[in-house]
Amino acid sequence: MDVVMPQLGETVAEGTVTRWYKKVGDAVKADETLFDVETDKVSTEIPAPASGVIAEILVQEGTTAKVGARLAVIRESGGQAARPAAAPVTAPAAPAPAARGGPAAADARARLSPVVSRLLAEHGLDARAITGTGRDGRVTREDVLAHLAQRTQSPAATSPPAGGGVARSAGVVGAPPVPSSDGAQTQPLNSIRKRTAEHMAKSWTTVPHVLQAVEVDFSRVDEARRMAGEKWKQREGFSLTYLPFIACAAAAALAKYPRLNASFGGDHLVLHKRVNLGIAVDLNFEGLMVPVVKDAGALKLPQLARAVHDLAARAHAGKLRPDDMTEGTYTISNNGAFGTLITAPIITPPQVAVLSTDAVRKRAVAIESGGKDEVAVRPVGMLAQTFDHRAVDGAYSAAFLKEVKTLLETRDWQRDLEG
Amino acid sequence: MNRKAKGKKAAAAGGDGIGRETRLELYRMQVELRYCEKRAYDLFLQNLVKGTSHLSLGQEAIAAAFGVAMRHDDWTFCTYRGHAHTLARGASMTGVLGELMGRECGLLGGKGGSMHLTDVKNGAMGSYAIIGAHLPVAAGAAWSAQYRGTGQVAVCFFGDGTANIGAFHEALNFAAVWKLPVIFVCENNLYMEYTPIASVTAVRHPAADRAAGYGLERIVVDGNDADAVYLTAVEHIGRARKGGGPALIEAMTYRHSGHSRADPAKYRPEGELEKWLERDPLKIYRERMLKLGFAEPTLSDIEAEAMRKVDEATAAAKASPPPKLEAIEKNVWADGGSAWRN
Amino acid sequence: MAELTYRDAVAAGIAQEMARDERVVFLGEDVAAAGGVFKSTVGLLERFGPKRVRDCPISEQAIIGAAMGAAMTGLKPIAEIMFSDFLAVCWDLVANEIAKTRYMTNGQIALPLVIRTANGAGSRFGAQHSQAVENWAMAVPGLKVVAPATPADVKGLIAAAVRDPDPVLVFEQKSLYAMKGEVPDGEHVDELGKAKVLRKGKDCTIVALALMVHRALAAAEVLEKEHGISCTVVDVRSLVPLDAQTILSEVSKTGRLVTVEENPRLCGWGAEIASIVADECFWDLDGPIVRVTTPHVPLPSADALEDNTIPSVERIVREIRERID
Numbered sequence A: 001m002d003v004v005m006p007q008l009g010e011t012v013a014e015g016t017v018t019r020w021y022k023k024v025g026d027a028v029k030a031d032e033t034l035f036d037v038e039t040d041k042v043s044t045e046i047p048a049p050a051s052g053v054i055a056e057i058l059v060q061e062g063t064t065a066k067v068g069a070r071l072a073v074i075r076e077s078g079g080q081a082a083r084p085a086a087a088p089v090t091a092p093a094a095p096a097p098a099a100r101g102g103p104a105a106a107d108a109r110a111r112l113s114p115v116v117s118r119l120l121a122e123h124g125l126d127a128r129a130i131t132g133t134g135r136d137g138r139v140t141r142e143d144v145l146a147h148l149a150q151r152t153q154s155p156a157a158t159s160p161p162a163g164g165g166v167a168r169s170a171g172v173v174g175a176p177p178v179p180s181s182d183g184a185q186t187q188p189l190n191s192i193r194k195r196t197a198e199h200m201a202k203s204w205t206t207v208p209h210v211l212q213a214v215e216v217d218f219s220r221v222d223e224a225r226r227m228a229g230e231k232w233k234q235r236e237g238f239s240l241t242y243l244p245f246i247a248c249a250a251a252a253a254l255a256k257y258p259r260l261n262a263s264f265g266g267d268h269l270v271l272h273k274r275v276n277l278g279i280a281v282d283l284n285f286e287g288l289m290v291p292v293v294k295d296a297g298a299l300k301l302p303q304l305a306r307a308v309h310d311l312a313a314r315a316h317a318g319k320l321r322p323d324d325m326t327e328g329t330y331t332i333s334n335n336g337a338f339g340t341l342i343t344a345p346i347i348t349p350p351q352v353a354v355l356s357t358d359a360v361r362k363r364a365v366a367i368e369s370g371g372k373d374e375v376a377v378r379p380v381g382m383l384a385q386t387f388d389h390r391a392v393d394g395a396y397s398a399a400f401l402k403e404v405k406t407l408l409e410t411r412d413w414q415r416d417l418e419g
Numbered sequence B: 001m002n003r004k005a006k007g008k009k010a011a012a013a014g015g016d017g018i019g020r021e022t023r024l025e026l027y028r029m030q031v032e033l034r035y036c037e038k039r040a041y042d043l044f045l046q047n048l049v050k051g052t053s054h055l056s057l058g059q060e061a062i063a064a065a066f067g068v069a070m071r072h073d074d075w076t077f078c079t080y081r082g083h084a085h086t087l088a089r090g091a092s093m094t095g096v097l098g099e100l101m102g103r104e105c106g107l108l109g110g111k112g113g114s115m116h117l118t119d120v121k122n123g124a125m126g127s128y129a130i131i132g133a134h135l136p137v138a139a140g141a142a143w144s145a146q147y148r149g150t151g152q153v154a155v156c157f158f159g160d161g162t163a164n165i166g167a168f169h170e171a172l173n174f175a176a177v178w179k180l181p182v183i184f185v186c187e188n189n190l191y192m193e194y195t196p197i198a199s200v201t202a203v204r205h206p207a208a209d210r211a212a213g214y215g216l217e218r219i220v221v222d223g224n225d226a227d228a229v230y231l232t233a234v235e236h237i238g239r240a241r242k243g244g245g246p247a248l249i250e251a252m253t254y255r256h257s258g259h260s261r262a263d264p265a266k267y268r269p270e271g272e273l274e275k276w277l278e279r280d281p282l283k284i285y286r287e288r289m290l291k292l293g294f295a296e297p298t299l300s301d302i303e304a305e306a307m308r309k310v311d312e313a314t315a316a317a318k319a320s321p322p323p324k325l326e327a328i329e330k331n332v333w334a335d336g337g338s339a340w341r342n
Numbered sequence C: 001m002a003e004l005t006y007r008d009a010v011a012a013g014i015a016q017e018m019a020r021d022e023r024v025v026f027l028g029e030d031v032a033a034a035g036g037v038f039k040s041t042v043g044l045l046e047r048f049g050p051k052r053v054r055d056c057p058i059s060e061q062a063i064i065g066a067a068m069g070a071a072m073t074g075l076k077p078i079a080e081i082m083f084s085d086f087l088a089v090c091w092d093l094v095a096n097e098i099a100k101t102r103y104m105t106n107g108q109i110a111l112p113l114v115i116r117t118a119n120g121a122g123s124r125f126g127a128q129h130s131q132a133v134e135n136w137a138m139a140v141p142g143l144k145v146v147a148p149a150t151p152a153d154v155k156g157l158i159a160a161a162v163r164d165p166d167p168v169l170v171f172e173q174k175s176l177y178a179m180k181g182e183v184p185d186g187e188h189v190d191e192l193g194k195a196k197v198l199r200k201g202k203d204c205t206i207v208a209l210a211l212m213v214h215r216a217l218a219a220a221e222v223l224e225k226e227h228g229i230s231c232t233v234v235d236v237r238s239l240v241p242l243d244a245q246t247i248l249s250e251v252s253k254t255g256r257l258v259t260v261e262e263n264p265r266l267c268g269w270g271a272e273i274a275s276i277v278a279d280e281c282f283w284d285l286d287g288p289i290v291r292v293t294t295p296h297v298p299l300p301s302a303d304a305l306e307d308n309t310i311p312s313v314e315r316i317v318r319e320i321r322e323r324i325d
Helices: A086-093 A098-110 A114-123 A141-153 A191-206 A219-236 A243-256 A301-316 A394-410 A413-418 B003-012 B020-045 B060-069 B083-087 B093-100 B134-148 B160-164 B166-177 B208-214 B226-241 B272-278 B281-291 B296-319 B325-329 C006-020 C044-048 C060-071 C084-098 C134-138 C151-163 C211-227 C244-254 C269-280 C303-307 C313-323
Strands: A002-004 A014-020 A033-039 A042-047 A052-057 A063-066 A070-076 A209-217 A262-264 A269-271 A277-282 A330-334 A353-357 A361-369 A372-388 B075-079 B124-128 B154-159 B182-188 B219-222 B247-252 C002-005 C024-028 C053-055 C076-083 C114-119 C144-146 C168-173 C180-183 C196-199 C204-208 C231-235 C238-240 C257-264 C290-294
Touching (some): A209 A394, A219 A301, A219 A394, A219 A413, A243 A301, A243 A330, A243 A353, A243 A394, A277 A301, A301 A413, B020 B281, B060 B182, B075 B083, B075 B134, B083 B093, B083 B124, B124 B134, B134 B154, B134 B166, B134 C060, B134 C084, B154 B160, B160 B182, B166 B208, B166 C060, B182 B226, B208 B219, B219 B226, B226 B281, B281 B296, C002 C151, C006 C044, C006 C151, C006 C180, C024 C060, C044 C053, C060 C084, C114 C151, C134 C238, C144 C151, C151 C168, C196 C211, C204 C211, C231 C244, C269 C290, C290 C313
Parallel strands (some): A277 A330, A330 A353, B075 B124, B154 B182, B182 B247, B219 B247, C024 C053, C076 C114, C204 C231, C204 C257, C257 C290
Antiparallel strands (some): A014 A033, A033 A042, A052 A070, A262 A269, A353 A372, A361 A372, C196 C231
16 A cells, blocks of 8 residues: 655645655554655654555655655555565675765765655666665666566565664755764754744845834733633633733734735735734744634634634644644734744735734833822733834824734723623 | 039929839838828827937938838848838837737837837837947948848938948948848937937048948939839838949938937927928929829828827727736747756 | 768758758858858859858857848858857847847748858867857747767757757767768758757766767777666757757656756856756666766866866766765
């Protein structure tokens, strides 16, 4: 039975095999985890589709394959072709390629020419199973053809596993850290880091970012949180943070200021009907994910709170689905946990704006009460929006921020929570 | 102006052997060329003609006179300033205006544009936009006529600026040595593009004064007098047809507009244009015809008919669609396609 | 079969077509009474007379312009440009007029003409009389381009060029004029756009043109005998139209492409072949495409320098040995 690249979401066309849990010759049970696939930023464990023995692995770790591509072959249990003993028998028989040329030989084997790659894929072969006679032990076209000819003659001589499975953690690409002379360690970027690096650099160099911030008095939000308090936590299993309130206010304000809920297209702006809120989630310093709450404007506050919580929890557990990451129209980045005052976030193009929420702290503020200025202690936090100046101007962005601020400071949030 | 041309001018006032029908044809042709060229200019202003365009307003007498003097199977080779020469061979006005406007009905189906007007079936063998290139090509066509004994003559029009490029001299020598039936006609409008030709040329008449170098007669003619040009054309085309070899004719004229649509012609000294407008070939010719007894309504009928023709052609060209995109990859090769590999 | 030199085969090809078709005329500098500076047109004046075989002044623009004017009005001229380097003198006519006129006039004007020229190095003539410039012509839409390597091919391809309804440039390699080879008896007409497989091997496909074909064949011999590398050798013969299918098919059999070009490095014809192969034959390649070319320098004159500038048999062997792994 063929193991193929699954469709991991409606909008996903390909995936990268980041880890095989089995090697050729290993027995595998149906539904046992067989390999990890990474699409964009999400890693998913894929179970074996059938029980049997891994006959061939066609796509090596780190390789990207299209949805539907053959990745491996499982020789199903009970099938006459099953030869679980084949590996130990043939392994010593074939000359171990690694023995011939040290590290260089390993590189040469990894460097497959186009025709060799094609032939290996067509015949379901593993390059490591073939003796390379080219320079530095490179597997040449002739070597593959000779191997195929030989295989036709002696069907028992199939794919010995070479090298053994090198356990590599999912998502880590490239070599392990190499110490340098001054003791500094070179740390290879994991794939999330790499992609984040690419996206951030691209956004920062192409989008003219402008930052604006407003100070928000969270008294009414605090009051609602306090009132809901323990009851909420007991019922829902998690605490009610400021974030869903901000998300709710932002979604409502975006409906009034659609040019911030938009995609910039060079010579046009696409105004989205639905507000799909990206919520940036930090993975304990191991990367940043931005799952998306779809149609946030249609959700009532409790639904929104649950959706945000659910996405964050699944992000931490590595259980996000590829579709959870797509179609964002506006992003909120929550940086308050470490007490920051203000953060200038980077936009995710083609979105045109991103909102940062920072710490809400008790501060002494001047308020007007009964016609007199007074100093009062209030929970105050900054909301900072970065916007793409190609798409909108400062006044528009400021009006939007004022709307969010007004909503947060004046809305009857308790009633929202009851609903 | 030499003695010979002066003689022709005197003859043109009557008793020059030019028949009534020919004179009407010369006038009709000049009027059509003028009106059509003016229309081309109006169409730029409406942004319906894109790209460049080089007008020959004021130079109509030369194209018209040769057009009337040539046999239908003779060949014309002209330059990027070639609307008039192409029309003078009988090319369709709709085809010319359509080509300028980039329409499917254009003479070249939109693939050549203003600078490359061609109508082979009427003997208009192409408009050549790189100065000098078409002089040897015209010589080659004349060679073909000579080789096959067809009696055809090639007429090659070019501007004064061309007389300073190498191909001019190569072609003149080549045609003279091989005694080819080709008439080289230099339309000296005093300016190469923006620079007065006199300031960049070693002799006063850039073409005629070089004729001696190729063993040819020095001929300068009043290019604004259609009768004078016609008589010169008839004489030399006839001689070439009989095997008398090539001729080099310099026709003095003036373009009323700039070099191209991009040129307001600010470099001309004050009063020069006005002086030449007095010598406008249409004005001269109309006055002469009235003096010779042609009735005013005959002339105004010709003018009205020409305008109707231009209007009709304009409407037809405007109605034509842009060329089909398939045209892009057609007609590179004789098989109609553009394949360069299997 | 008769053995002819390449130069005699040129004359034989022109004569065959002139005898067959009255419309074929021949013009150039020193081509008639003198029989050509390379003696490749000896006897044509005597046989066809001064009306059809014409000496011209040193006026490359007039020669090519006249050929064009004659072609568009019913003749089938063959024009000779003495050295291909001189094409630069009349390139306006070749590249701007002849190549484009059919297209610009939407098919109104046909230009059935041939431009023959002596091309390439090997005669110690220096940088202005030794260039291989077939790639210039290849780069201009509207021109067909052939470069024959043998007496039989030069006769057959000149005949095919004359009969073709489009303008064809025939690049004769001047070092080959003295080369002898069998030429079929009787009428011999070849076909434009057909490459020839001259040798079959399994490790590498060498694609070459004109003089380089002979060097590629010699190199293949050495590689086979001394190094156990077996090579296919393809003579491209015609750059436009290009027989891409033969090249792709031979490369896919060996998994390797090496082009051997007399053109200086940048934009030599092999670059286009390499691009086609990389694009359409990628999954059959067993190693990088290798181009053996003249370095990107004007050609020096001294024999010791010239011999080490254009690709030699030794260099072809060395580069293939070094790059085939």
